[in-house]
Amino acid sequence: MSRIVSVVVTPIAFRDPPLLNVSGIHEPWALRSIIEVVTEDGRYGLSESYGDEQTLSQLQKVAFRLEGVDVFHLNELKAIIEQCADSEPQQGGIELAPGTNQATTLPRIFAAFEVAFLDLMGKITGRSVCDLLGGKVRDAVPYSAYLFYKYGRHQFSQDGWVDAWGEVLTPEDVVRSARQMIDRYGFQSIKLKGGVFEPERELAAIRALREAFPEHPLRIDPNGGWTPETTKRLMPQIEGLLQYLEDPAPGKDGMAEVHRSATMPLATNMCVIGFFDFPEAITKQSVDVILSDHHYWGGLQATRDLARICETWGLGLSMHSNSHLGISLMAMTHAAAAIGNLSYACDTHYPWQEEEVIVGGKIAFEDGSVRVPDVPGLGVELDRDALKQLAHNYQECGIRSRHDVKEMQKYDSTWTGKVPRF
Incomplete structure (x- = not known):
């Protein structure tokens, strides 16, 4: 009842306002990924992560390896990710979006699946994710x-x-x-x-x-x-x-x-x-x-x-x-x-x-x-129609990785995004 039969990773895009920061400006569309981990009895666990091409590729590599894994076995999940996720020696760093820093590759991919696993654990045991923590x-x-x-x-x-x-x-x-x-x-x-x-x-x-x-x-x-x-x-x-x-x-x-x-x-x-x-x-x-x-x-x-x-x-x-x-x-x-x-x-x-x-x-x-909802798992369920629309947005928006500097250069051709600025 707790073994995985399929994993679905859906890239999505949703509207993002023109928010300014030290690197530049947000693009019109923000990218995310929705992860569904499905068990043999038809239950599914949910997670949300980054939607850039690098992360999507890494999520898909792991997803193909998860069939048959017990959702309670987080150590096995970690081992699979270490085997197939692209990574380099961990180095500390400074980035506006640390989620795409190479040093965070393994924890980032693990987190994307761990949340879905915990959501499923909660649904199976009848306890909230907060209780599991x-x-x-x-x-x-x-x-x-x-x-x-x-x-x-x-x-x-x-x-x-x-x-x-x-x-x-x-x-x-x-x-x-x-x-x-x-x-x-x-x-x-x-x-x-x-x-x-x-x-x-x-x-x-x-x-x-x-x-x-x-x-x-x-x-x-x-x-x-x-x-x-x-x-x-x-x-x-x-x-x-x-x-x-x-x-x-x-x-x-x-x-x-x-x-x-x-x-x-x-x-x-x-x-x-x-x-x-x-x-x-x-x-x-x-x-x-x-x-x-x-x-x-x-x-x-x-x-x-x-x-x-x-x-x-x-x-x-x-x-x-x-x-x-x-x-x-x-x-x-x-x-x-x-x-x-x-x-x-x-x-x-x-x-x-x-x-x-x-x-x-x-x-x-x-x-x-x-x-904090007192219901099993995270307490949220997918709206399939909304997911379909946001997945369509991703296919149509033309953005595949966040790039605040590049977007700001449309407004100011001399913009470099260099920090510190002042």
């Missing part, structure tokens, strides 16, 4: 309002689609965007994606947010877009404004240099992207907060292990996000609900996405949090 320590998981500078529309898209959020380029726009998101979802903390404009302009937006939302903890993430010297120069302006400062400068050395004079915690999802990064980061005292991401840290159980390491070393813990749909949101929620030392509200791009691939449509937020 040790049980709830909270009934709902808090998320933050994740703000972006953005254009009002994709100027080079052919179909004229315009997202509902409008242009966000000024401090006033940032406050308006925050108010829209908080009014709609009830978020209790705010994060601004930085590294887009001169730092002083972005800090003006942070000050405007502080005035408009005096009780909301604030964060800014320049994605390594500031030099250590720039960051240290800005410290007097940042004093007292931020809950934490995320990846202001590139690399462990840059972060360590900033850390020596920082007056607030430093967080990262860029210079610590796997367990292999810990020894150097701890030795150099590069960071105070790790932003985990089960998609490239190696799954939900690995996220729980990461939490224990953070607790051991006195580090804070939260979750990083990339463009995603509800299967990923629910996987994040189950993992976060089982972690006692989750220090901060998690990131999520979910409000920026209009489409969905699960039955019932978009997952609801209550006061900025997602409630």
Whole structure:
């Protein structure tokens, strides 16, 4: 009853707004993959992962080897992935999208299947994924309002689609965007994606947010877009404004240099992207907060292990996000609900996405949090019609790998995406 008879990997594409970051701008379509693992009694487990060509190829290689595997045997899954997934010696690194970093290949592919295996384990045993991870320590998981500078529309898209959020380029726009998101979802903390404009302009937006939302903890993430010297120069302006400062400068050395004079915690999802990064980061005292991401840290159980390491070393813990749909949101929620030392509200791009691939449509937020469902598995099921449409989008959109730099060069032919920028 628990042996696998088939695995289906479906690449999908969904609308993505023209969100700006240090590397450039999001393309009109975000790519993901939906993984279905089916057992002999017809039950299926779900997962959501990256949708770039490299990841899809690796997922397919593993999928062909999983027939007959027992879904409770995660060690066998790991062994199969090690045998057939392309990988190179693990090296720490800095990337805007660590999920496509070569160093994360094995944990990334394992995570994609592990979530589906856990979903099936839950359905077979009648327990939630959260229960399989040790049980709830909270009934709902808090998320933050994740703000972006953005254009009002994709100027080079052919179909004229315009997202509902409008242009966000000024401090006033940032406050308006925050108010829209908080009014709609009830978020209790705010994060601004930085590294887009001169730092002083972005800090003006942070000050405007502080005035408009005096009780909301604030964060800014320049994605390594500031030099250590720039960051240290800005410290007097940042004093007292931020809950934490995320990846202001590139690399462990840059972060360590900033850390020596920082007056607030430093967080990262860029210079610590796997367990292999810990020894150097701890030795150099590069960071105070790790932003985990089960998609490239190696799954939900690995996220729980990461939490224990953070607790051991006195580090804070939260979750990083990339463009995603509800299967990923629910996987994040189950993992976060089982972690006692989750220090901060998690990131999520979910409000920026209009489409969905699960039955019932978009997952609801209550006061900025997602409630953990007390049902077997992840608690979500595939909407087959929606999956068919999003798979059609993938076939038609023409995008096969995310490339923020290339998309930005359509707007500015001199754009290089080089970091640090300031």
